[in-house]
Amino acid sequence: MLRIEKLTKTFGRTVALDGMDMHVEQGALYGFVGPNGAGKTTTIKTVIGLLAADSGRVLVSGIDVAEEPGRVMARIGYMPDTFGIYDNLKVAEYMDFFAACYGISGLKARERCRMLLEQVGLDDKADFYVEGLSRGMKQRLCLARALIHNPPLLIMDEPTAGLDPRTRYEFKEILKELCRQGKTVLISSHILPELAEICTDIGIIDQGKMVYEGSMDEILSQINVSSPLLISVAGDRRPALEILRSHPEVDTITIRDEDIMVGFRGDKRDEITLLQRLVDAEVQVYGFSRERGNLESVFMQITDHDSGEVVLRHEN
Amino acid sequence: MKINPIYRQESRGSARSFRLPLIVLGFNCVLAVAALLNMYSVIAQVRLTAELQYSSFLEMYVFVASVEFVLLLLLIPAITAGSISGERERQTLDLMLTTRVGAADIVFGKLLSGLSTVFLLIVSSFPILGLVFIYGGVTVADILLLLLCYVVTALFVGSMGIFCSAVSARSTVATVSAYCLTAAVCAGSVAVFVLSDSFTEMTSAPGSGGASWVGLLLLCNPAATFQAVLDGQLGPGYGLAAAFPWLETVLAGHGRLWWISGIVVQLLLSAAMLAGAVRSVAPRSSKKRGQRRLPPQGRNNFR
Ligand SMILES: Nc1ncnc2c1ncn2[C@@H]1O[C@H](COP(=O)(O)OP(=O)(O)O)[C@@H](O)[C@H]1O
Ligand SMILES: [Mg+2]
Numbered sequence: 001m002l003r004i005e006k007l008t009k010t011f012g013r014t015v016a017l018d019g020m021d022m023h024v025e026q027g028a029l030y031g032f033v034g035p036n037g038a039g040k041t042t043t044i045k046t047v048i049g050l051l052a053a054d055s056g057r058v059l060v061s062g063i064d065v066a067e068e069p070g071r072v073m074a075r076i077g078y079m080p081d082t083f084g085i086y087d088n089l090k091v092a093e094y095m096d097f098f099a100a101c102y103g104i105s106g107l108k109a110r111e112r113c114r115m116l117l118e119q120v121g122l123d124d125k126a127d128f129y130v131e132g133l134s135r136g137m138k139q140r141l142c143l144a145r146a147l148i149h150n151p152p153l154l155i156m157d158e159p160t161a162g163l164d165p166r167t168r169y170e171f172k173e174i175l176k177e178l179c180r181q182g183k184t185v186l187i188s189s190h191i192l193p194e195l196a197e198i199c200t201d202i203g204i205i206d207q208g209k210m211v212y213e214g215s216m217d218e219i220l221s222q223i224n225v226s227s228p229l230l231i232s233v234a235g236d237r238r239p240a241l242e243i244l245r246s247h248p249e250v251d252t253i254t255i256r257d258e259d260i261m262v263g264f265r266g267d268k269r270d271e272i273t274l275l276q277r278l279v280d281a282e283v284q285v286y287g288f289s290r291e292r293g294n295l296e297s298v299f300m301q302i303t304d305h306d307s308g309e310v311v312l313r314h315e316n
Numbered sequence: 317m318k319i320n321p322i323y324r325q326e327s328r329g330s331a332r333s334f335r336l337p338l339i340v341l342g343f344n345c346v347l348a349v350a351a352l353l354n355m356y357s358v359i360a361q362v363r364l365t366a367e368l369q370y371s372s373f374l375e376m377y378v379f380v381a382s383v384e385f386v387l388l389l390l391l392i393p394a395i396t397a398g399s400i401s402g403e404r405e406r407q408t409l410d411l412m413l414t415t416r417v418g419a420a421d422i423v424f425g426k427l428l429s430g431l432s433t434v435f436l437l438i439v440s441s442f443p444i445l446g447l448v449f450i451y452g453g454v455t456v457a458d459i460l461l462l463l464l465c466y467v468v469t470a471l472f473v474g475s476m477g478i479f480c481s482a483v484s485a486r487s488t489v490a491t492v493s494a495y496c497l498t499a500a501v502c503a504g505s506v507a508v509f510v511l512s513d514s515f516t517e518m519t520s521a522p523g524s525g526g527a528s529w530v531g532l533l534l535l536c537n538p539a540a541t542f543q544a545v546l547d548g549q550l551g552p553g554y555g556l557a558a559a560f561p562w563l564e565t566v567l568a569g570h571g572r573l574w575w576i577s578g579i580v581v582q583l584l585l586s587a588a589m590l591a592g593a594v595r596s597v598a599p600r601s602s603k604k605r606g607q608r609r610l611p612p613q614g615r616n617n618f619r
Contacts, residue, residue: 050414069599084411101415
């Protein structure tokens, strides 16, 4: 759906994008994460043709933005990091204006606006002035506006910034619904955990480069791998240590009271067989768990500039 | 009929705000006061000397027309300069540019809505301008020509305002630069002319007319065009130019040709500035500048 290849962009002496790559599959809910100033907004503006890249390519459904920006824009619904709202217009008029900007008019425009306002839950606010809406409502209005030309790809720049948890939840529900309708959604944020529940794919950008890209399942399993396995053993733990030491997937073993903390590289399957072996060796296991990985810490690790190399593995 | 969505949006906004009626009211109040004061002074003169000078009625026409002209010069930058930079400040310019609306649509929509406000002002001043018909001496054709002059001035100064708005990020900067540009065109060209005139008089024999090329600079001055139109109607000696005898020498002798070429020059300059505005509004696509246009079905089919 969206492919970015080796995108670079400099503003004077600031390098905003430095060989960015990105791949968003059709139907994905793609979380585009990076710390402030990483280049998310710059990437997004380049994709919709508001900024010209210095080099590299952006392809949306196989169409190059630099060559046919109009056709690309027609396929993208764009929600910037600011609302972009006219205070002296009513909600319905605001929608009508942008419908007209897309050449949609008359009955068709009215029906489409009504349908979208209903979808974002603003149908009872159509006659309200935009300035009177709450932040969350403005956000939803902007979403409705971005969808007015029924684009297959929706790009949102930090849409959840400044929303309260309840509004944020509702917003996510709307996004999930959009995905069910077959839209591809790219959503940027500087908070990874926020996207974790809804996204199918994740791309982590740092200093203008894509440092990690993969499906949510992949990153979650990597996180789990990176946190230690906690085995609680009653009685004699020597047989247990014996087995652990000989296990190829075990990196580190730390003993804390009755618990053994094991740096374990294996996945869920390996965990099962390990537990099986311990039980078979008549080790009295009464606890066997992995500490739930923390997305925050992974994000910190990935975007940690001081450690130089970017690592996903748990440091042993 | 095709309606530019930007224009429609603007007119909806201005129909709702108090600004437009206030401007119309203020504009016509100033004009009416100017006209009535002038009439009063003519009548007072008559009472005093018991002698009625026909030229004082013409003076009233010149006076009211000049006041209206100056008011337009003062208002047009304010009306147009905030248009595009205001969209930028509201962050809606980017949004519009991602739709099927192009930079040209935005610039012309804004120009159109600015001009329609100015036209409203001009039209609303008809009754006051019509006072001059009480005494005669001015024909309908004269008034029509005056209107043409106003319209061209509105277009020219409006284009300057739009241009300033398109290149600046903030509305305040745009407004200040629009006023500076207007002042430079209206007063600056005269100043250059005066300087060069006195310079030529110092260096060459008097009456050699060596500075005539600088006089051409006045072609892009809407005030000079306005003066030339008045001169053409009433003969020299009226209005602003009465204060600048040398200006008469430039304007005189060319007759109709002067203001016609002035209008042509100003229309050309307007077109150039609008093109510049479109260029700076359009997103920079480095590879194919100016070719960021739309699917074949035509993006101009606004209805
Ligand atoms: N118009 C601009 N002029 C100069 N520098 C810019 C401009 N836009 C962005 N930058 C710089 O580019 C870098 C990336 O910015 P941005 O894409 O906005 O980051 P993010 O959206 O991830 O927070 C930042 O260092 C920022 O200072
Ligand atoms: Mg940003």
